[in-house]
Structure formats: structure tokens, C-alpha cells
Amino acid sequence: MPPSxxxxxxxxxxxxxxxxxxxxxxxxxxxxxxxxxxxxxxxxLLSQLRDSVEANVGLGLPLANIRVVQSLxxxxxxxxxxxxxxxxxxxxxxxxxxxxxxxxxEDIPPAWHVAIRxxxxxxxWRVEELGEVVVGEVIRNDFGEPVGHLAMTISDEARQDHAxxxxxxxxxxxxxxxxxxxxxxxxxxxxxxxxxTRDVEKLAVRLRSDGPAADAGTSRDxxxxxxxxxxxxxAIRDFDRAATDVMKTDEA
Amino acid sequence: MxxxxxxxxxxxxxxxxxxxxxxxGIAGQFLFQAGLRQSSPILEExxxxxxxxxxxxxxxxxxxxxxxxxxxxxxxxxxxxxxxIVETSPQVSGLALLDGxxxxxxxxxxxxxGEAFPISADRSNATLVVAQESPLYDQALWRLQMSxxxxxxxxxxxxxxxTGSFLTFSQRPARDxxxxxxxxxxxxxxxxASAATGRDRFSRAxxxxxxxxxxxxxxxxxxxxxxxxxxxxxxxxxxxxxVDAILEPIDGKYSLAEKRDDDAAxxxxxxxxxxxxxxxxxxxxxxxxFPLVANFAIDREFGAIPAGWIPVVPLMVELVSLALxxxxxxxxxxxxxxxxxxxxxxLGIATAAVYWCRTYELFVVLRSITGLAVGFVLAxxxxxxxxxxxxxxxxxxxxxxxxxxxxFIGLLGEALGRRAAFLILGGLSVALTPFLxxxxxxxxxxxxxxxxxxxxxxxxxxxLPAVPLLLVYIPAGIGFDNYLQGxxxxxxxxLSCLLGFRIPLAVTGAVVVISGLALVLxxxxxxxxxxxxxxxxxxxxxACLGRPIPAPPxxxxxxxxxxxxxxxxxxxxxSTALLAGGVAVALLALVAGGLLRHxxxxxx
Numbered sequence: 001m002p003p004s005x006x007x008x009x010x011x012x013x014x015x016x017x018x019x020x021x022x023x024x025x026x027x028x029x030x031x032x033x034x035x036x037x038x039x040x041x042x043x044x045l046l047s048q049l050r051d052s053v054e055a056n057v058g059l060g061l062p063l064a065n066i067r068v069v070q071s072l073x074x075x076x077x078x079x080x081x082x083x084x085x086x087x088x089x090x091x092x093x094x095x096x097x098x099x100x101x102x103x104x105x106e107d108i109p110p111a112w113h114v115a116i117r118x119x120x121x122x123x124x125w126r127v128e129e130l131g132e133v134v135v136g137e138v139i140r141n142d143f144g145e146p147v148g149h150l151a152m153t154i155s156d157e158a159r160q161d162h163a164x165x166x167x168x169x170x171x172x173x174x175x176x177x178x179x180x181x182x183x184x185x186x187x188x189x190x191x192x193x194x195x196x197t198r199d200v201e202k203l204a205v206r207l208r209s210d211g212p213a214a215d216a217g218t219s220r221d222x223x224x225x226x227x228x229x230x231x232x233x234x235a236i237r238d239f240d241r242a243a244t245d246v247m248k249t250d251e252a
Numbered sequence: 253m254x255x256x257x258x259x260x261x262x263x264x265x266x267x268x269x270x271x272x273x274x275x276x277g278i279a280g281q282f283l284f285q286a287g288l289r290q291s292s293p294i295l296e297e298x299x300x301x302x303x304x305x306x307x308x309x310x311x312x313x314x315x316x317x318x319x320x321x322x323x324x325x326x327x328x329x330x331x332x333x334x335x336x337i338v339e340t341s342p343q344v345s346g347l348a349l350l351d352g353x354x355x356x357x358x359x360x361x362x363x364x365x366g367e368a369f370p371i372s373a374d375r376s377n378a379t380l381v382v383a384q385e386s387p388l389y390d391q392a393l394w395r396l397q398m399s400x401x402x403x404x405x406x407x408x409x410x411x412x413x414x415t416g417s418f419l420t421f422s423q424r425p426a427r428d429x430x431x432x433x434x435x436x437x438x439x440x441x442x443x444x445a446s447a448a449t450g451r452d453r454f455s456r457a458x459x460x461x462x463x464x465x466x467x468x469x470x471x472x473x474x475x476x477x478x479x480x481x482x483x484x485x486x487x488x489x490x491x492x493x494x495v496d497a498i499l500e501p502i503d504g505k506y507s508l509a510e511k512r513d514d515d516a517a518x519x520x521x522x523x524x525x526x527x528x529x530x531x532x533x534x535x536x537x538x539x540x541x542f543p544l545v546a547n548f549a550i551d552r553e554f555g556a557i558p559a560g561w562i563p564v565v566p567l568m569v570e571l572v573s574l575a576l577x578x579x580x581x582x583x584x585x586x587x588x589x590x591x592x593x594x595x596x597x598x599l600g601i602a603t604a605a606v607y608w609c610r611t612y613e614l615f616v617v618l619r620s621i622t623g624l625a626v627g628f629v630l631a632x633x634x635x636x637x638x639x640x641x642x643x644x645x646x647x648x649x650x651x652x653x654x655x656x657x658x659x660f661i662g663l664l665g666e667a668l669g670r671r672a673a674f675l676i677l678g679g680l681s682v683a684l685t686p687f688l689x690x691x692x693x694x695x696x697x698x699x700x701x702x703x704x705x706x707x708x709x710x711x712x713x714x715x716l717p718a719v720p721l722l723l724v725y726i727p728a729g730i731g732f733d734n735y736l737q738g739x740x741x742x743x744x745x746x747l748s749c750l751l752g753f754r755i756p757l758a759v760t761g762a763v764v765v766i767s768g769l770a771l772v773l774x775x776x777x778x779x780x781x782x783x784x785x786x787x788x789x790x791x792x793x794x795a796c797l798g799r800p801i802p803a804p805p806x807x808x809x810x811x812x813x814x815x816x817x818x819x820x821x822x823x824x825x826x827s828t829a830l831l832a833g834g835v836a837v838a839l840l841a842l843v844a845g846g847l848l849r850h851x852x853x854x855x856x
Contacts (some may be wrong), residue, residue, distance in 0.1 A: 003525075004452060011415070014407060014410050014411050015272060015276065017680075018404070018407030019276065021663055021667065022276065025280075025396060026284050026287040026396065028667035028669070029393075030288070033392045033393075034291060037298040037302070040343060041302035044306055048309055080305075118553065162291065169290040173282055177283065192264045192268060195264075196260065197423070197453045200453040201457075203430075204456045204457035228438045228464060232467060232468055235440065239468070239472050242475050242498050246499075247478050
């Protein structure tokens with residue numbers, strides 16, 4: 001394969017990779033944006049609920065003893081259809097109040113423990129699980145000490161639907177755009193490489209021809225090709241003349 | 253026949269770069285519009301829902317206050333309350349409280365308009381107006397646009413570099429060879445054949461030239477036959493003397509090969525070009541992981557070692573494995589294409605496997621395997637070609653490993669996250685294996701490469717702050733949650749390094765001094781120190797790597813300096829003062845290298 005063709009393929013590889021990267025950027029950014037937008041809504045709900053719980057904690061009762069929290073979490077779940085579950089748990093990870101009353105008293109999942117230890121930013125943490133996203137907040141008393149955590153589990157179904165439709169739209173657009181871009185780049189590269197070696201092609205034509213070529217290329221190239229032909233012609237004449245002279249030596 | 257220089261190489265490369273960048277930029281916009289068209293309804297609905305929820309909640313709060321008998325114009329602390337809500341709710345850009353007659357009682361800004369929420373209580377009527385907007389939305393889209401532009405520019409630059417490299421390492425030598433052949437033949441030297449076998453224009457021109465020299469060969473053959481015929485009947489030597497007299501003028505006039513060898517040794521510059529390309533790609537694929545290793549390690553949680561060592565241990569293990577792999581690769585094992593193929597596959601699989609890695613110990617093992625594999629492959633690919641490391645090829649490798657690769661992975665991480673970036677990087681390595689392994693065999697012993705003299709020591713000194721900056725400070729700092737930002741800082745180092753190859757040493761030194769002073773004295777944005785240190789250390793690194801020409805970098809010095817730097821950063825808490833110290837060490841490297849080199853020159 002000629003080197004220039006290999007480089008054109010390499011360029012097409014670079015362009016293809018970048019196109020896929022662009023599609024990935026659009027997909028990733030819009031997917032994350034949709035997630036964060038819906039999370040922002042949930043975080044508002046969460047902060048309202050946290051404020052209500054903290055107002056009750058401020059009255060001096062231990063969190064586990066504030067019975068009204070159970071109705072608060074159930075009301076919060078009912079307020080938004082995307083909310084699958086709301087839970088309040090202690091700093092040690094034991095569930096105190098939950099919209100699913102069956103898990104009250106049990107330990108929270110290990111992934112939540114890891115998130116609380118390592119990923120709390122501005123008193124908020126999150127965990128992504130299969131089909132669900134859990135967003136949590138720290139509950140603090142009037143002294144700023146953490147007395148528990150609030151966790152809201154929201155459905156990821158809407159996001160996954162959005163991701164699926166977005167991917168389909170992007171693939172469809174890529175299927176149209178990519179061939180056009182690749183064809184343009186290939187054409188531009190082919191024309192460019194042709195132009196950079198056109199003088200060599202003209203030189204080759206001049207060297208292959210016996211007479212003067214119609215298009216001689218640059219004057220330097222033409223001069224060099226002519227010198228080559230002249231030198232070669234002279235050498236052939238010298239050798240042939242010498243051969244004739246050598247054959248005549250025995251006639252002398 | 254004109255040789256390829258300057259404009260003949262970089263004009264076409266620049267043209268390709270611009271065309272590719274433009275095409276990619278336009279394509280990116282098409283993709284962006286398609287994605288936005290799909291996502292906009294959902295984002296609008298989400299923002300609207302959020303704003304409505306905020307409005308309802310706040311209106312309910314005001315209604316409770318009115319129920320307590322507080323008039324709407326006597327509410328205390330309303331303005332601060334509404335400003336706090338706007339600050340904490342990205343769906344809302346402003347709030348306004350209107351009385352029953354529609355007069356504005358309180359507002360977070362001028363001209364608030366949007367959905368109105370009536371507040372009805374026994375004694376008061378009021379309206380809360382919620383201006384819906386999501387700064388999250390606008391800021392995120394701006395960031396996406398910038399990323400798409402950066403991707404287009406990166407694609408264009410890489411295309412330009414690929415084109416420029418092809419023209420420099422393949423086309424220009426071919427052009428020079430053809431020019432030399434033509435000059436030789438034009439001056440009567442018919443002693444060499446081109447033995448061109450390719451299908452490109454240079455090969456066709458060389459074969460056309462060979463056609464002419466073949467005619468000379470035939471004429472020479474006819475003369476040789478005539479001489480042989482006469483010498484066969486020359487019994488007393490008289491004919492031979494006459495023949496010698498005829499041949500004498502021709503012998504001095506033309507250079508002829510004793511025997512035209514049909515199996516003339518092929519020019520190995522094609523092999524060199526191939527190896528350069530492969531090495532650059534392997535360097536790029538390997539270095540692309542740099543911005544992610546330290547922060548991935550930190551996230552694995554490992555209580556058995558002090559926190560400062562958590563990001564450093566995988567890097568040190570990887571560096572040692574790389575050295576071991578290089579030693580193996582320089583042996584006969586590295587010359588076998590099959591083992592190199594296996595090495596590249598192992599590199600790809602070990603990189604991709606990080607996607608599933610949950611523990612620190614496994615991550616260290618995966619990185620050590622990656623280091624071993626890449627050291628083996630690089631040494632095997634390049635071990636027999638010390639001339640591989642000339643000034644321009646070191647520039648190319650620096651571009652591939654310190655500019656293109658980090659930007660690529662930064663954009664990939666921005667798009668799909670860190671784990672997916674590892675997976676795609678590994679998959680790319682596996683997919684490109686057939687193109688990377690090559691059939692190159694050294695066939696000769698490994699050449700000992702010159703260490704670079706005075707500048708070798710300077711390279712060790714520069715590696716001391718540079719390696720921890722690139723591999724630990726940036727990924728664990730500004731690049732921890734913002735991969736694109738970290739990659740940009742590393743790319744700043746790479747670009748400065750490329751610049752440092754070319755600019756005078758005095759200018760480099762001056763810029764390094766100014767950077768150090770800025771780090772110490774100037775009040776800076778929290779992100780600025782990393783970028784300033786990157787630029788200064790990059791310039792110094794380029795100056796030290798580019799000085800001994802055409803010797804390769806002193807890899808041992810770089811490894812020792814890098815290891816020492818990693819140990820230092822594990823023990824000392826990162827800070828701007830530490831960065832300033834690193835810049836001072838780089839300055840020392842420049843001064844020491846320059847003085848030692850001056851002394852070498854003075855001694856002759």
C-alpha cells in the first residue's frame with residue numbers, strides 16, 4: 001500500500017475517533033444534565049424535609065424518638081412520583097424511619113456507608129445503583145453535630161429512557177454526518193498529497209519519455225532530468241564508440 | 253528536484269489540520285443540535301417541575317405566616333429568605349413577592365417574571381412570582397460547547413501532526429534520496445541502483461531513473477564483450493595495449509558498479525518511519541491514563557498505608573515494572589513480533605480491567621502489569637534503533653504522550669466518566685494491536701545509547717518535581733473531580749515542553765524565574781498554581797530533553813528523578829509552596845545543565 005494511502009487511512013482513523021468522542025461528549029453531558037436537573041428537584045424536596053426534621057430535632061428529642069418523622073417521610077414520598085423510598089437512619093447506619101416499614105431497624109447497604117465516609121460534599125452524598133439513584137443529606141442538631149442521615153431513593157427509569165432516546169438520536173445523526181466528514185477529509189488529504197508530489201510525477205514522466213515532455217514541471221526538475229538524459233546518452237555513445245574502436249583494433 | 257523543507261511540510265500539515273478541525277467542529281455542532289433537540293423537552297419539563305415545587309413550597313410558607321396574622325408588608329427577613337432559596341435552587345433565577353394590588357413588596361432582582369403562585373390566607377392576599385431558569389443548564393451547555401471545540405481542535409492538531417510527521421519522516425527522505433540519485437547519475441555515477449519496489453510516485457520516478465542506468469549497463473556490457481573478444485585473440489599483448497588506451501578515458505569519466513546486485517539492500521528508512529509511528533501510538537495510549545491513575549487510587553480506600561502514599565504506591569510499582577519490562581524488551585524476546593503482540597494485548601486488557609476494579613490491591617496489580625507490558629513493547633519496538641531518538645522524534649513522542657493523550661482522556665472522562673475512559677482506552681489498545689506490533693526485527697545487537705552528558709543530570713533534576721506534578725499533584729488536586737481541567741493542566745506542561753525544545757535557554761530561565769515568583773508572591777485563583785507550575789516545569793523539561801541532539805533522553809536519570817519526586821510528594825503535603833520549590837529545582841537543573849555543558853565545550 002503506498003505510504004500516502006496509509007496516512008490517509010490514519011487520518012480517517014483520527015477523524016472517526018474524534019467524531020465518536022464528540023458524540024460521547026454530547027451524550028454524556030446531556031445525560032448528566034438531565035440527571036442533575038432531576039436531582040436538583042429532589043434535593044429541594046430533600047432539603048425541605050431535612051429542615052422539617054431538624055426543626056423537630058431542635059426541640060431536644062433524640063431523632064429516633066421523633067414519631068412525626070415517619071409521617072414526614074411518607075408525605076415526601078407521596079409528593080413526587082419519582083421518589084421510590086425515603087429513609088432516615090442513625091449515624092451508625094441503622095434505619096429509624098422508612099417508607100418501607102419492614103426495614104426499620106436494619107443496617108443500610110454497604111455502598112451507602114462508603115459514600116458517607118468518602119463522598120460527602122456540602123453535607124450531601126449520592127449512590128448510583130441499578131435503576132435507582134440514592135441522594136442523601138446529613139441531619140444536624142443546633143450545635144451542628146450530625147444526628148442522622150436522610151436518604152431519598154429515586155427511580156432512574158426516566159433517565160434511562162432519556163439516555164436511550166438520546167443515544168438513538170445521536171447515532172442517527174452520526175450515521176449521516178460521519179460519511180460526509182470522512183469523505184471530505186479523504187478528498188482533501190488525497191488532493192493535498194497529490195499536490196505535494198505532483199512535481200515528482202512530472203519528473204517521472206519526463207524521465208520515462210524519450211523526448212521533451214509537454215509539461216516539464218519546475219525548471220529545476222526539468223533541468224535535472226535533462227542532465228540525466230544527456231549524461232546517460234553521452235555515456236552510451238562513449239561506450240558504443242569504445243566498443244567499435246576495440247573491435248577495430250585487430251584490423252589495424 | 254526540490255527538497256521538502258519548511259513550507260513544503262508544514263503548509264500541507266496546517267491545511268489538513270484546519271480542514272479536519274473545521275469539519276469536526278461543524279459535525280460536533282450537528283451532533284449537539286441533535287442531542288439538544290432530544291433533551292430540551294425533558295430538561296424544560298424538569299426545570300419547570302422544580303420551579304413549580306419551589307414556588308408551591310415557598311407560597312405555603314408565606315400562607316402560614318399570613319395565617320398567623322402577619323401582614324404581607326410586615327414580614328421580616330423575607331429578602332434574605334428568598335435570596336437563600338434562589339441560591340440553593342438552580343431551577344429558580346429569581347423570586348418576587350407581590351401584594352394584593354400587584355405591587356412588589358420584595359424581590360431578589362429587577363423585573364422578575366414567571367409563573368405566579370397565589371397566596372391566600374384569611375386576612376391577606378399576595379402573589380409569589382417565580383422566575384424559572386436553570387444556571388445549571390446554561391453553564392453545562394457552555395461547558396459542552398467548549399469541550400466540543402476542544403475535541404475538534406485536538407482532532408485537527410493530531411491530523412496535522414500525523415501529516416507533518418509523514419511528510420517529514422517519509423516523504424522528505426524519499427525526496428532527498430531521489431534528488432541525490434538524480435545528481436549522482438547526472439554527474440556520471442551509475443554505481444548504485446535504487447531497488448525501489450513501492451507503488452508511490454517516488455518509487456516510480458526511481459524506477460524510471462533505473463531505466464536509464466540500465467541502458468548504460470547494457471552499453472557497458474557490449475563494451476565488455478568487445479574487450480573480451482579482442483583479449484581472447486591477443487597473443488602478444490599488443491592488442492591489449494591498444495584496448496587499454498581506448499578504455500582509459502572512459503574509466504576516469506564514469507563510476508560504475510563492479511556488479512549490479514539485483515538484491516541490493518533495501519533502504520531501512522521505511523522501517524524507521526513505521527517504528528516511529530508505532531512508538532508514538534503506544535506512548536500515547538499508555539500516557540493517556542496518567543490523569544486518572546492517582547485519583548482512581550485515592551478513591552479505592554486503603555487504610556494500611558498513610559494517605560499520602562495511596563496515590564504514589566501504584567505509580568512507583570508501575571515505574572519499576574516499566575523498567576523491568578524495558579530490560580526484557582531489549583533482549584531477544586522484544587524482537588519477536590508475537591511477544592510484542594502479546595504485550596500490547598496485555599497492556600490493553602490490564603487497562604480495560606480497571607473498569608471492574610473495586611479494590612486498591614487489584615488496582616496496583618493492574619498498573620504494574622500495564623507498566624511491564626508497555627516497557628516491554630516500547631523497548632522491543634525501539635531498542636535497535638538509537639537513531640529513533642532524534643530531536644524531532646522526541647518532539648513527536650512528547651506531543652503524543654503529554655498533549656494529545658491527556659486531552660483525549662480528559663475529554664473521554666468528561667463524556668463518560670473515569671471507569672469508562674479506562675475501558676475505552678484498553679479497548680482501543682486491543683483493537684489497534686495489528687497496527688502496533690509491526691514486523692520489524694532489529695537483526696542486529698542493541699546499540700548502547702549515549703546518556704546525554706551534562707543534560708542527563710539536568711533531566712533527573714527536572715523529573716524530580718515534574719513527575720509528581722503530572723502524576724499526583726494535578727490528578728489528586730484540580731483534576732480530581734474535573735478530569736478535563738486536570739488534563740488541560742497536563743497538556744499545558746506538554747505544550748510548554750515542546751516550546752522548551754526550541755526557545756533559547758535564557759528565555760526559558762527567565763520564564764521559569766517569573767513563574768516561581770508568581771507562585772510565591774502573586775494572589776492566585778486556586779487553580780492557577782497548577783497551570784503556572786506546569787508551564788514552568790514543562791519549559792524546563794523541554795530545554796533539558798532537547799539539548800543533547802541527537803542523543804535520546806536519559807531514561808535512567810528520568811526514572812531516578814521521577815521516583816525520588818514521587819517519594820517526596822508522598823511525604824510532603826502538596827501546597828503552592830511545594831510547587832514553587834519544584835520550580836526552583838527546575839531552575840537549578842537549567843543552570844547546572846548549562847554550566848556543565850559550557851565546561852564540556854570549553855574543554856573541547
